[in-house]
């Protein structure tokens with residue numbers, strides 16, 4: 391039983407260590423903190439909004455395809471993240487919803503650029519990863535970024551190819567990586583009784599002095 395508990399503890403520690411949030415944005419501030427581009431040039435672009443329906447506890451990013459007192463607009467609005475470096479097995483998740491239940495089907499896409507340091511926006515720099523229509527409910531969407539391991543990238547949300555709905559809303563954008571430092575995969579083959587690794591993958595050339603979980607000679611060892 392004790393052995394089992396120790397192993398479970400080791401696995402938990404490894405799982406906790408293996409997931410890293412690289413970038414996240416909840417749009418709860420006063421101003422939109424990302425680059426925004428009004429590519430259609432109509433003066434309407436992404437902003438931060440808060441509505442008094444079911445979403446009144448949080449702000450989110452929004453973009454219109456219909457503007458009250460104005461009418462239908464044809465957006466090509468880009469919401470672009472800061473540059474970040476991505477590790478292994480990257481994954482993007484975000485929440486998306488159309489504001490008006492009767493006019494919720496906003497068209498949007500997720501893009502990525504490796505030309506992250508470009509000073510001027512060019513749509514040609516961006517590769518489409520995902521396209522969909524929003525619905526009247528908040529949906530949590532997941533997009534695989536694993537092809538961009540080791541790259542400096544930006545991700546972008548594009549609201550376009552739609553008119554005369556109402557408002558698309560985006561929130562809780564999170565990029566997570568799952569580094570290949572899973573010690574059980576990488577280190578257990580090193581059959582050297584003098585070499586130890588901790589769960590962060592740090593190497594020790596003698597038995598560590600600090601209590602913790604280590605790998606030595608291909609086995610997990612708890613030092614108390």
Ligand SMILES: [Ca+2]
Pocket residue numbers: 416417418448449450561562
């Ligand atoms: Ca929010």
Ligand SMILES: [Ca+2]
Pocket residue numbers: 428429430431432433434435464465466467
């Ligand atoms: Ca626009």
